[in-house]
Amino acid sequence: xxxxxPNYDPTIHEELKKADWDAxxxxxxxxxxxxxxxxxxxxxxxxxxxxxxxxxxxxxxxxIRGNCRNWNIETCPDLGxxxxxxxxxxxxxRAEHEKEFPSESFFNEDGSSKDAKILESVSExxxxxxxxxxxxxxxxxxxxxALKDELxxxxxxxxxxxxxxxxxxxxxxxxxxxxxATGFEKEKVNSLLKxxxxxxxxxxxxxxx
Amino acid sequence: xxxxxEKYMKILDTLTDVLGRSDEQSTExxxxxxxxxxxxxxxxxxxxxxxxxxxxxxxxxxxxxxARERRLxxxxxxxxFIGKFSDWTRDQVIERIKxxxxxxxxxxxxxxxxxxxxxxxxxxxDLEMSRRIAMEEGNDSE
Numbered sequence: 540x541x542x543x544x545p546n547y548d549p550t551i552h553e554e555l556k557k558a559d560w561d562a563x564x565x566x567x568x569x570x571x572x573x574x575x576x577x578x579x580x581x582x583x584x585x586x587x588x589x590x591x592x593x594x595x596x597x598x599x600x601x602x603i604r605g606n607c608r609n610w611n612i613e614t615c616p617d618l619g620x621x622x623x624x625x626x627x628x629x630x631x632x633r634a635e636h637e638k639e640f641p642s643e644s645f646f647n648e649d650g651s652s653k654d655a656k657i658l659e660s661v662s663e664x665x666x667x668x669x670x671x672x673x674x675x676x677x678x679x680x681x682x683x684x685a686l687k688d689e690l691x692x693x694x695x696x697x698x699x700x701x702x703x704x705x706x707x708x709x710x711x712x713x714x715x716x717x718x719x720a721t722g723f724e725k726e727k728v729n730s731l732l733k734x735x736x737x738x739x740x741x742x743x744x745x746x747x748x
Numbered sequence: 749x750x751x752x753x754e755k756y757m758k759i760l761d762t763l764t765d766v767l768g769r770s771d772e773q774s775t776e777x778x779x780x781x782x783x784x785x786x787x788x789x790x791x792x793x794x795x796x797x798x799x800x801x802x803x804x805x806x807x808x809x810x811x812x813x814x815a816r817e818r819r820l821x822x823x824x825x826x827x828x829f830i831g832k833f834s835d836w837t838r839d840q841v842i843e844r845i846k847x848x849x850x851x852x853x854x855x856x857x858x859x860x861x862x863x864x865x866x867x868x869x870x871x872x873x874d875l876e877m878s879r880r881i882a883m884e885e886g887n888d889s890e
Binding site for chain 2: 549568571715
């Protein structure tokens with residue numbers, strides 16, 4: 540049974556009810572698509588929609604294993620930013636302990652809940668990127684090496700793209716900050732990021748399973 | 749392996765963070781980016797909207813279940829008062845009811861006088877239980 544965490548404030552439901560979900564969901568889904576892609580590059584399959592659903596469930600206080608996040612509308616007025624923050628935190632490779640999320644969606648195509656037994660097994664799917672066997676560790680390391688090589692290759696291929704990659708390697712994750720660091724126009728940064736997305740689409744990692 | 753894995757995990761985090769951001773993009777542009785990834789964006793958003801509604805309903809049910817569970821626990825705790833006053837005198841019972849009931853009980857004092865002691869004890873048990881529940885709920889809301 541889904542249950543509220545005792546640390547959750549159910550009065551937040553009213554704020555969530557008022558939110559413009561049609562405007563919020565595309566941004567959150569896009570973010571989840573690329574976070575899921577990060578797992579794919581390591582050799583794992585994670586459904587982006589599962590990440591979005593778990594973020595929503597946490598915002599409603601009923602995340603997997605009692606995980607919840609209290610939305611403070613004062614400090615974070617944008618629900619999209621709040622949900623993206625939840626996804627970032629639960630998929631961060633820097634926070635292994637946080638990585639407790641389902642790798643597959645727990646709702647059917649029509650939005651109805653999947654069988655309780657499936658839900659249970661899904662809730663056991665934790666640490667999607669954490670290698671469980673030596674073979675998986677090898678595959679993951681090979682994928683990281685291949686991704687590194689690909690980023691190096693792209694940096695050599697295009698100087699501008701190389702500047703953007705350098706910023707990313709320095710931990711700069713906001714397009715505005717990349718524009719400031721490189722001196723490029725914001726539009727140019729966005730176009731380079733799009734180019735990077737397309738180039739990386741050709742990167743084919745080995746899958747663990 | 750000759751690469752710093754920890755370092756590349758961090759780069760991977762930043763890379764997926766920056767690629768997933770949609771700062772200052774319109775909804776149409778965001779949807780186009782998702783579409784570029786080979787995703788049927790309209791179908792995905794429809795599913796997510798339905799999932800959001802299901803989650804909100806499940807959360808409401810969960811909130812109601814938690815509240816009911818809490819009430820049941822309090823009622824269970826209240827059972828400790830049953831039989832507790834069986835050896836009290838009639839005057840002791842009336843005095844305690846007046847203490848617990850405040851002015852309302854004072855107004856109904858004449859009605860109390862007409863009751864049998866057992867009936868009064870039963871009212872006292874209810875009052876003690878209500879007081880316990882009110883106290884516990886007061887603590888919960890703090």
